[in-house]
Amino acid sequence: MNFTDDQIERYSRHILLKEVGGAGQEKLLKAKVLIIGAGGLGAPIALYLAAAGVGTLGIIDGDRVDLSNLQRQVIHFTADVGVPKVESAKDKMLQINPDINVITYQDIVYSKNILDIIKDYDFIIDGTDNFSAKFLINDACVMAKKPYSHGGILRFDGQTFTHTPGHACYRCVFKEPPPKNAVPTCSQAGVLGAIAGMLGTVQATEALKYILGIGDLLTDRLLMFNALKMNFRSVNLKKNPNCPICSATPTITELVDGELPVCDLKAH
Amino acid sequence: MIITINGQSETLDQATLSIADLLKIKNVEMPEMVSVEYNGDILDRSVFNSTSVKDGDVIEFLYFMGGGRHSRSVYEF
Amino acid sequence: MATFTKFYETAPVLLDELVQFEADIAEFVAGKIDPVKFKAIRVAHGVYEQRQPHTYMIRIRCAACGITPAQLIRCAEIGQKYGSGEVHFTTRSEVQVHDVLIENVMTVIRELLEVGLSTRGGGGNTIRNILTSPDSGISSEEVFDVDPYAMALSTRMVNEEDSWNLPRKFKIAFSHNAQDTAYTQSTCLGYLAKIQDGQKGFEVYCAGGMGAKPMVGHLLFDFIPDTKAYHVTRALKTMFDKHGNRRNRYANRLKFLWKKLERDEFVRLFHEEYDKIKDDESLNLVLAGLPNEAKDPGIAVETVSGPDFETWKTRYVVAQKQPGLASIKLPLVLGDLLSDEARAICDFLALFGDNTIRCDRAQNMRIRNIPAKYLGNLYTIIFGMKHHLAKHAPFIGNMINCTGAQTCKLGICLPRGLSTAIRDRLINSDLDLDQIDDLRVNMSGCPNTCGMHHIADVGFFGKVGRKDGDMYPAYNVLAGARIGIPGQTEYAQKVDEISAKDIPTFMHDLLQDYIPKKAKYESFNAYLDTEGRALIKSLCDQFRDVPSFAQNPEYYTDWGAKKKLSLDELGTAECSAGMFDMIEVDEKSIKTHRKALEVDGADVASELYQILFAASRMLLVTRGLDSKTDEQVFEHFGKHFIEANFINAKFRDVVTLAKLGLKPELPKYKDLILELADAVIALYKSMDDSLKFRSTEAPAAEAASTLVEKDFRGVACPMNFVKTKLVLDTLNSGQQLKILLDDGEPIQNVPNSVALEGHKVLSKTQSGPHWEVVIEKK
Numbered sequence A: 001m002n003f004t005d006d007q008i009e010r011y012s013r014h015i016l017l018k019e020v021g022g023a024g025q026e027k028l029l030k031a032k033v034l035i036i037g038a039g040g041l042g043a044p045i046a047l048y049l050a051a052a053g054v055g056t057l058g059i060i061d062g063d064r065v066d067l068s069n070l071q072r073q074v075i076h077f078t079a080d081v082g083v084p085k086v087e088s089a090k091d092k093m094l095q096i097n098p099d100i101n102v103i104t105y106q107d108i109v110y111s112k113n114i115l116d117i118i119k120d121y122d123f124i125i126d127g128t129d130n131f132s133a134k135f136l137i138n139d140a141c142v143m144a145k146k147p148y149s150h151g152g153i154l155r156f157d158g159q160t161f162t163h164t165p166g167h168a169c170y171r172c173v174f175k176e177p178p179p180k181n182a183v184p185t186c187s188q189a190g191v192l193g194a195i196a197g198m199l200g201t202v203q204a205t206e207a208l209k210y211i212l213g214i215g216d217l218l219t220d221r222l223l224m225f226n227a228l229k230m231n232f233r234s235v236n237l238k239k240n241p242n243c244p245i246c247s248a249t250p251t252i253t254e255l256v257d258g259e260l261p262v263c264d265l266k267a268h
Numbered sequence B: 001m002i003i004t005i006n007g008q009s010e011t012l013d014q015a016t017l018s019i020a021d022l023l024k025i026k027n028v029e030m031p032e033m034v035s036v037e038y039n040g041d042i043l044d045r046s047v048f049n050s051t052s053v054k055d056g057d058v059i060e061f062l063y064f065m066g067g068g069r070h071s072r073s074v075y076e077f
Numbered sequence C: 001m002a003t004f005t006k007f008y009e010t011a012p013v014l015l016d017e018l019v020q021f022e023a024d025i026a027e028f029v030a031g032k033i034d035p036v037k038f039k040a041i042r043v044a045h046g047v048y049e050q051r052q053p054h055t056y057m058i059r060i061r062c063a064a065c066g067i068t069p070a071q072l073i074r075c076a077e078i079g080q081k082y083g084s085g086e087v088h089f090t091t092r093s094e095v096q097v098h099d100v101l102i103e104n105v106m107t108v109i110r111e112l113l114e115v116g117l118s119t120r121g122g123g124g125n126t127i128r129n130i131l132t133s134p135d136s137g138i139s140s141e142e143v144f145d146v147d148p149y150a151m152a153l154s155t156r157m158v159n160e161e162d163s164w165n166l167p168r169k170f171k172i173a174f175s176h177n178a179q180d181t182a183y184t185q186s187t188c189l190g191y192l193a194k195i196q197d198g199q200k201g202f203e204v205y206c207a208g209g210m211g212a213k214p215m216v217g218h219l220l221f222d223f224i225p226d227t228k229a230y231h232v233t234r235a236l237k238t239m240f241d242k243h244g245n246r247r248n249r250y251a252n253r254l255k256f257l258w259k260k261l262e263r264d265e266f267v268r269l270f271h272e273e274y275d276k277i278k279d280d281e282s283l284n285l286v287l288a289g290l291p292n293e294a295k296d297p298g299i300a301v302e303t304v305s306g307p308d309f310e311t312w313k314t315r316y317v318v319a320q321k322q323p324g325l326a327s328i329k330l331p332l333v334l335g336d337l338l339s340d341e342a343r344a345i346c347d348f349l350a351l352f353g354d355n356t357i358r359c360d361r362a363q364n365m366r367i368r369n370i371p372a373k374y375l376g377n378l379y380t381i382i383f384g385m386k387h388h389l390a391k392h393a394p395f396i397g398n399m400i401n402c403t404g405a406q407t408c409k410l411g412i413c414l415p416r417g418l419s420t421a422i423r424d425r426l427i428n429s430d431l432d433l434d435q436i437d438d439l440r441v442n443m444s445g446c447p448n449t450c451g452m453h454h455i456a457d458v459g460f461f462g463k464v465g466r467k468d469g470d471m472y473p474a475y476n477v478l479a480g481a482r483i484g485i486p487g488q489t490e491y492a493q494k495v496d497e498i499s500a501k502d503i504p505t506f507m508h509d510l511l512q513d514y515i516p517k518k519a520k521y522e523s524f525n526a527y528l529d530t531e532g533r534a535l536i537k538s539l540c541d542q543f544r545d546v547p548s549f550a551q552n553p554e555y556y557t558d559w560g561a562k563k564k565l566s567l568d569e570l571g572t573a574e575c576s577a578g579m580f581d582m583i584e585v586d587e588k589s590i591k592t593h594r595k596a597l598e599v600d601g602a603d604v605a606s607e608l609y610q611i612l613f614a615a616s617r618m619l620l621v622t623r624g625l626d627s628k629t630d631e632q633v634f635e636h637f638g639k640h641f642i643e644a645n646f647i648n649a650k651f652r653d654v655v656t657l658a659k660l661g662l663k664p665e666l667p668k669y670k671d672l673i674l675e676l677a678d679a680v681i682a683l684y685k686s687m688d689d690s691l692k693f694r695s696t697e698a699p700a701a702e703a704a705s706t707l708v709e710k711d712f713r714g715v716a717c718p719m720n721f722v723k724t725k726l727v728l729d730t731l732n733s734g735q736q737l738k739i740l741l742d743d744g745e746p747i748q749n750v751p752n753s754v755a756l757e758g759h760k761v762l763s764k765t766q767s768g769p770h771w772e773v774v775i776e777k778k
């Protein structure tokens, strides 16, 4: 790889790391990561991965920026209200790092498009805020044998794990989405904005580690934190032999769409 | 008996109780939003009533997170 | 007078281009051109797709806001035959034809050309229509007539090839006095007429603009002599072309370049260009005469009298500085002049010559050079028409709105419907609207500023409101723009927001308060500062609680809409398509064909050809090269990329094969072709934002076993170590590297760090003020 002078300077703090070096930076520049959701989690993920020089970043989100997003979705600015989130995100990502290629999908993921979208990427990050999407992403990644990072935040809590083929998946822990009546519309849920940054940066770090092939991923481990107590813990997970999707005899063999809460559709 | 819940050791007065009972006494508001890991294995919801808790058990309540609502923080471990 | 027939001369090169455009349209219709690429081509030809697929609006250049009666008749006829049956007067002081189907686009363009009208630069990243104050040349309050400058500059710009491929659109305006009715501080380059020491000239502003991120223009020159208008434009254009951001379509207007460079650097780079040409008098604009004079056709004078005629004269007729001549404003309904009504008025105006019509920025038609005695005739014609607002106070026709979601793919709301609703509410009230001729109420359907809400006294731009999960049309409310004090322009600021359905009542209540108090305030801004802004807030508060969908579903359907607000049909921006999109098309095509190659039974030769073609064409646009045939693509690529050493010479032969059309030969060179595609993509990535090439150093592989030497003197910590690591990466295990380092920190740090990574430091020797270190790669 021949870095330009600007690239050498831009990525010098990576290159200095023994675990990264020029070869690692080259891996990052050649890597393709898909970020699903340009919201609270997607914002820090997109900013850090863009800054890190991940060469191709896909970002998918069907919404437009709303004033109520700005409390945590730090990639969008006040002037972006009304602009499609993916465009606003792309704008900032390229401002941080014009070196990279950003591919936008102004859409949501659903059963018919997800396999086609993820197939071009090396690593997928779930930054969505609803269960239908989370289960769909899990199922699609398991089927397509793609590694991905799961993330969820609420109020003051966050949790994340990384799935790679052969390791525990979301359905190993949560067999199916919670009953609808247990999940009130998302607009009623609060979240401390900075939590999104705490969890999103963990997810971004997992993606970088995966690409670089360094360290221990959060596979078979669920990392959880509570910001009020500022406690972090991880619980070991096991691949569930009865998992409906990743076991030897899966009961789920094709993707289906869950019902989306109204506010997830267009209204964010 | 003494068991470990969410990484913390707890002494329970009851001599026998099921996972379902445990969810109740631990004030888990919405059991539908919880998966239970029992000594390292995820329990199927259908056995919450028939699985009894024993001295020395290690139990984790794992919550759905993202899009749902709990009225209090769930991971205040 | 006989000499004048047009406001600009279309360029011969444009004719050639049309042939190409026609071919492109045919290819697009046949599905052979990617829609994105076609968009980039067509918007620069002033052809925008509307919200309705395959339906287009066509923008027609009107330099100095002018159009002749014969030209306007032609536009009206075209509207009748191929469009929506009307001509639209826009906020850009030009005209548009709407609802044209793709198969008619070329016919429309040709028919326009026959009367000297061009659509080139109607949109896209081009020099756009050059605007002036609409009463330039006839106002008794002007410094001097600026129309001839805008006309001559348009003709010059239309003929310059680099006008059509700028980083982003480039808007120019001339105001004839400090009232600044062409808004010179809200545009990329603005000239404000001024006389200094008896010399005509301009105060020059630059890098302003509206849009979703509005910026007020900056003073570039306090004064330039009028003979330098071209030089300044030329220099700024060159500078923008060289340094503007071509990669990020959301931050590529001139205003963003100013923001990035800041004043000193911007001005320095401008002067670098300006100083090269400023003394070249051969570049001076050649001003054509544009006489504002009366031609008396000697037709019968109609005498009209009565209060209605008098009211109309007070409201809409202004005496020109030319004695005996009158100028008249014709307020249009939402900027639309019906085709069949255009004929009547244009036939009449033609009697008085070619210089009788202007467009203004409030989407109205201006008429000039009419001898006052014929005002009765004109009155009869206007009131014989149905679709105009001349019976109302001027305030009504002065309201501005963009086309909005009705035709525009970005629109959230329908400002045409809103404008109509406000009008209906106000004309049926007892408010004395004649008091507020000068009040500007502007509306846009989304944050883009096509309806110019930033320069409004009261402005609105569309947004989505939400109640219990249902979406309703709403607007942000802005107020308090300050225009007309040179150097002190301020844009309207957001005050609050309100549902679309409540705005007519809101406007009524606001005006009801303001009109009686108007006399006591120096300006609307003074009213705002004292009490108006507070009233706006309290009115919005009053309307804050929108009824739920169940309570009142009407709130959820916009003015003029047929169904509940929905964002499903929103599309992406039309006007910013450019180079970037075209490059992406080829980049995507490389990927697609690469994938197709891997499929069993693939037509390998043809896939490889497509890859080679896309790779060769991908970056031609950055060199301003337009290729009409495949052969030319390969030819240009060979000449401008391989011969110019941007791409390794080893690819020359395979490109030649393709140029000769020897497809069956290609499978033999599969790896080489794929490598070439990678090389082109890598080259693209190494380009900076202005899409210029950065380092052109050819990748020189280090010889396998020899001692490599690098000089890192003058390179500070930690960059010296970074560079050392990168060189080590390219070496084989056991190979040696000699580096030169400065004394001090570098020699203390670098060898240790190298050793920590596991390499062996063989020697460190001081030689004069620097050190030689020999390392063996692990």
Ligand code: HEM
Pocket (backbone or CB within 6 Å): C048, C089, C090, C091, C092, C171, C210, C211, C212, C335, C363, C401, C402, C403, C408, C409, C410, C448, C449, C450, C451, C452, C572, C573, C574, C575
């Ligand atoms: C599909 C996309 C668009 C279409 C079809 C469109 C169309 C138009 C039209 C028709 C006008 C004249 C308004 C009238 O009198 O009816 C206009 C003016 C204008 N447009 Fe757009 N527009 C589009 C997108 C944009 C965008 C994305 C921006 C900025 C980011 C923009 C900025 C402006 C501005 C600033 C003006 C007028 C004010 C001025 O003179 O600067 N437009 N546009």
Ligand code: SF4
Pocket (backbone or CB within 6 Å): C402, C403, C404, C405, C408, C409, C410, C411, C412, C413, C444, C445, C446, C447, C448, C449, C450, C451
């Ligand atoms: S302001 Fe928005 S809605 Fe109106 S024409 Fe421009 S882009 Fe379309």
Ligand SMILES: [Zn+2]
Pocket (backbone or CB within 6 Å): A168, A169, A170, A171, A172, A173, A239, A240, A243, A244, A245, A246, A247
């Ligand atoms: Zn599983």
